[in-house]
Amino acid sequence: MTVETPLIGHSNAAVVDSSLSGVRVGVVTFPGSLDDRDALRAVRLAGGTGVALWHGDHDLKDVDAVIIPGGFSYGDYLRAGAISRFAPLMEQITAAATGGSLPVLGICNGFQVLTEAHLLPGSMVKNNHLHFLCKDQRLKVENSSTAWTSSYAEGSEIVVPLKNQDGQFVADERTLDELEGEGRVVFRYLGGNPNGSRRDIAGITNEHGNVVGLMPHPEHAVEAGFGPDSSALGEVEVRGGVDGLGIFTSVLQKLVNK
């Protein structure tokens, strides 16, 4: 059964850099995924080709990279991501990502899925203030050598929306020291820790740098007019922040140049 989930407002607008359009980036939809269409749009706006993947399939459809989007897969009723990690497609993703070849990005709920799948260490618990929080968040890019951050200058700052209920990153001290020591902290919160995450960590990577997970949502800062009101990269118009676009161009450029 392959009825396409209908999209509202699907755009056929021309892509920015036609050399990147050959790169296929898959976005996995689980029951309860929310930002899957947004991630597909971000891939398209960065110049790549977005491919919708279904959690129950066994086929990665020849994609060159995978994004596990935000949302509340399976309602987060057990632990965020705890059920999704057992999806048939996750087996394919885990196998391809473990060796360091397939670039995988987990955003928010996707990050939670990656920790549950043991592709990334640590775990996410409820925000320390116990509320869902939606705000424009300033981040520092601590590692620009991963598959998903190479188009940022190391140490640069970006603003992307943060929106979650279970966003507090926790891990034991040894793991945290390891992450720090190996330069695997990719993003850190600036301007105040929004949820109690250990060492202000907003995103991390695995030892190969191909798997990245982050709590804030870069896919909501990719299109002028629909992003945050501010940018850390310069003055922007109202809702003009597109600081998240670099995440998607990073992986596309890396794959084209490989």
Added chain:
Amino acid sequence: MTTETTSKKFNIDTVEHAEQTPEQPLPWAELGLKENEYLRVVEILGRRPTAAELAMYSVMWSEHCSYKSSKVHLRQFGDKVTEAMKEHLLVGIGENAGVVDIGDGWAVTFKVESHNHPSFVEPYQGAATGVGGIVRDIISMGARPVAVMDPLRFGAIDHPDTPRLVHGIVSGIGGYGNSLGLPNIGGEVVFDSVYQGNPLVNALAVGVLRHEDIRLANASGVGNRVVLFGARTGGDGIGGASVLASESFDSSKPSKRPAVQVGDPFAEKVLIECCLELFKASVVEGIQDLGAAGISCATSELASNGDGGMHVELTSVLLRDPSLTPGEILMSESQERMMAVVTPENTAAFEAIMDKWNVEYSWLGEVTDTGRLIIEWDGEKIVDVDPRTVAHDGPVYERPYSRPEWLDGVQADSFAGDRPSDLKTAVLELMASPNMCSKDWITNQYDRYVQGNTALAMPDDAGVVRVDEETGLGIALSTDANGRYSYLNPYDGARLALAEAYRNVATSGAKPMAVTDCLNFGSPEDPEVMWQFAESVRGLADACQELGVPVTGGNVSLYNQTGGVAIHPTPVVGVLGVFDDVARRTPSGWREDGQAIYLLGTTRDELDGSEWANLHGHLGGQPPALDLGAEKTLAAILINSSRDGMIDAAHDLSEGGLAAALSEAALRFGVGARIAIDELCERDGIDAFTALFSESQARAVVSVPRSEEVRFNDMCAARNFPRTRIGVVDVESDALDVQGHFTLPLTELKEAHEATLPKHFA
């Protein structure tokens, strides 16, 4: 527990049994029916109803489902619609939600509903299922839901019960709406002790569809199959509509807690995607969401809107609780359920989509042309009714109404309180007050980004969402009400609510197109409340006609009173506007240094019913005068200015007047301004206090680039609309400087504005 079900267990009251036992007493009073209503049921059936039939009639004839007290008045929304107003209406009042043509083959469906009573009893679930219910209304029209908004009203901010309600209701809305992936783009938050025992939780949802995808709730095609899908049916919400929404709270009655439904947002999210796939694959003929009155409502409405008959086997319903009786199954308000009509050829395709999304379904029966709704329990007939008598021929009351005698006294009591000369302190007091303070603590608990189409959200005047990514075609929405204005004058209060929502939409740059309303009132059995209701409906219908925007649907919530004390009449009005391209939307705050700030409109001494008077414990006099002609001209100016790039910011003046508008416009992007109001005071014959705090209507502040000033002035002059240049944007100042009166640093203003909600609730 044994798994034995069926008739023996419940001693089923069949139609045959009812015919044989005409004298058997039935609990019609407990189910909320009045004696005359029960006798009418007996007359319709020609016999006593069965227990199951009684359950159906009692819920469907409740105030909540039948609109029996409000119907005679609501007709005006249809009667006062002109042909011209219908031009863009694809579906009008009467369906699950109205549908409006926004061009390029796109349509929008939107509606606001109340979930007031359940939210007081069980704030989290009450508010959550309020969002769930309105979203299912939108899906059942064939649309993808694209945004929600929540107008909320609580009791006094410092009352000991208020934190329970604020925390529960806000997390309920967030917990449910965020999990559905629907951006929350606006709403209202009001604190007033009149809502202490009756908080108002209204929920608006909007959906988008192509013209050809409109679905209606009807069961046509003899032999087509009827299917129930989504969550299983449980014991939650039984009698919710008939009992909770149709009766006042009274301490002498037992707790109604079990009557509140429990929501499962994950199930609803899956249901949304699954329904959209059903629509895309064209495998459903008719569809209806299950809300108030559950299966009773869905079967009787589908049948009476279609070929007139339906045959259902009730033991096929999948249950969460196997001990439910047939009557309970018919009345259950379990959430996240839908009913559809499917042709026999499409059943396999239907089942494949259900299986893909892991949604449970059960085939209940089929469409007939007998004109009867027959429901069987294990082959025995327990319901045999004409579905129209259940769904449409409920009682209609011409409730007596009379103008309250106290009103003359109230209207004569004009505001004569303090008009302080220390305007800086007054502005800070206003902007820190419960109703004017920043609502960020609440709105930051809602996702405003998901779907990636939000072009404006709170705290801007209207929520703006893109519909078509290629063209930028989009919509704007605003909801407004002012209970104090309506208390002082219900006819004008309703018109003022419409005027403000209309103005907000135009301020964002969109053209107002259509209206939805949620009419929150006290008990209709009180003639004074009924008069407030009648006047409000008359006012809203008249104003809709004058502004040329039709009501497309909505909801009435009565019995919002505790003991003998009713809430202020609170007609919440939602206005939908359309943008050819959302890229030209106008934000509420200025940003560019040196831009000229203009005040559009005329300021009169109008403090009665104002936020300032409210802060000082006064409610009397008449609400601000309304000139809908001026509102139309102002809207045209704001829309043209947006289209032609003549303004960079616009903010409407409403509660809190110019003081609030200037403060909010400055705080939006943290950019100050130098303001001079002497010329304004001289022109309008008012003092500085009145200039800042009066709530005169048909006004807005705008910021105009220097290069556009001549053109902007010419346009206002051509329309003969009053405007005054009151200042200039000043990026360096970091203050709101009202020259000759006060300089208010933005840090101080921001701190006062943002501290209030965290102080009470964090």
